[in-house]
Amino acid sequence: MTTRVIIVTGAARGIGLATTRLLLSEGACVVMVDYDAEELGSAAAELDNVLAITCDVSDPQQVESMVAQTEKQYKRIDGLINNAGVADFGPIEQTSFDRWRRVMATNLDGVFLCSQAVIPALKESQGSIVNIASISGLRASTLRTAYGTSKAAVIHLTKQQAAELGEFGIRANCVAPGPVRTKLAMAVHSQDIIDAYHDAIPLNRYGTEQEIAEAIVFLCSSKASFITGQVLAADGGFDSTGVGLPSLRV
Ligand SMILES: NC(=O)c1ccc[n+]([C@@H]2O[C@H](COP(=O)([O-])OP(=O)(O)OC[C@H]3O[C@@H](n4cnc5c(N)ncnc54)[C@H](O)[C@@H]3O)[C@@H](O)[C@H]2O)c1
Structure with missing residues (x-):
């Protein structure tokens, strides 16, 4: 069997490193990309x-x-x-x-x-794309004009990719994570916000x-071979509770 290159x-x-580890455990080769050279180097050194x-x-x-470096090394993506x-x-x-x-x-x-x-490369391999959006791209909130709008755009971009690339056998899907205690989230989540999320x-x-990695790796794999253009919220049910008023709780 050919080894998959992702x-x-x-x-x-964070989520990217967890996804890398899960893909490796399933036998894939992973090209780890990041702009933080130091953190990337120490993460990759252990793998x-x-x-x-x-x-x-x-x-x-x-x-x-x-x-180009990826293709030179592995000849496929x-x-x-x-x-x-x-x-x-x-x-x-x-x-x-700014x-x-x-x-x-x-x-x-x-x-x-x-x-x-x-x-x-994906045309040749009939490969797939998984974009990571956020619940902030599904539901609007205060303070997230830039972040929420960027993630809503990623959700739509995923659908554009699915529509146009399907005929080449390329799938494109999106995972919209709920809150996870990574460096990114903890920099903007106060204790108040954490408590409110637990409640909501x-x-x-x-x-x-x-x-989150489990959802990503599933959508990237051939187990999701007839799924494209979809958004999977891995969010503990946050997106599904449209009204969700505390006073309506049982
Ligand atoms: N953690 C959450 O609660 C949460 C919720 C919803 C969505 N997400 C999304 O999940 C994804 C991963 O986030 P995370 O929580 O693991 O964050 P994180 O900050 O732990 O990891 C993000 C990584 O991306 C790298 N990065 C940032 N900008 C880059 C750039 N321009 N080029 C290359 N690398 C870059 C950082 O160096 C870092 O290693 C993000 O897209 C984030 O928006 C996270």
Whole structure:
């Protein structure tokens, strides 16, 4: 059997690292991509069957070179997990254009650029793309003008990719995680926010990196061979509770 080669962006820590470990446990080779060279180096040093590439996913030339290095090393690409992301919460009036662009550059431009760059290889392998959005892309909230909008756009971009690339046998799906205690989330979640999430989530807790990785790896695999253009919320039920008023609880 051919060994699958999967690119995971934002692989140095958090959900990307958990996804890398799960893919490796299933026998894949993983190209770990991150712009934090130091953290990427120490994460990759502990793993076998990985190629670590320092790359800012928002930079077209770096993305092109990352894909070229991958193809040189492995001669194929079977999947792309667009996981690299940044969070920046603040009121609309205090969201400067620089802050807006910083979020859009990684969360949206990065998904567009990496996906576009691997299309020729995915056509050959009949591979798949999994984009990581967020519950913030499904439900609007205060303070998330940039982050929530970037993630809503990722959900739509996934559908565009599925619509256009299906005829080449390429699938594109999206995972919308609920809160997970990673560095990204803990930088913007106060204790108040943590308590409120526990209260608003039917399973009454945060998810783990591993639980999000399971959803990602499923959608990337041939077990999801007839699934494309979908958004899977791995969120403890948060998105399904539309009204969810505390006073309506039993
Ligand atoms: N943790 C959560 O609660 C949560 C919830 C919903 C969605 N998400 C999404 O999951 C994804 C992973 O987040 P996480 O929580 O594991 O965060 P994290 O901060 O632990 O990991 C993100 C990784 O992406 C890398 N990265 C950021 N910008 C990059 C760029 N331009 N180029 C290359 N690498 C870059 C970082 O260096 C980091 O290693 C993100 O897209 C995030 O928006 C997270």
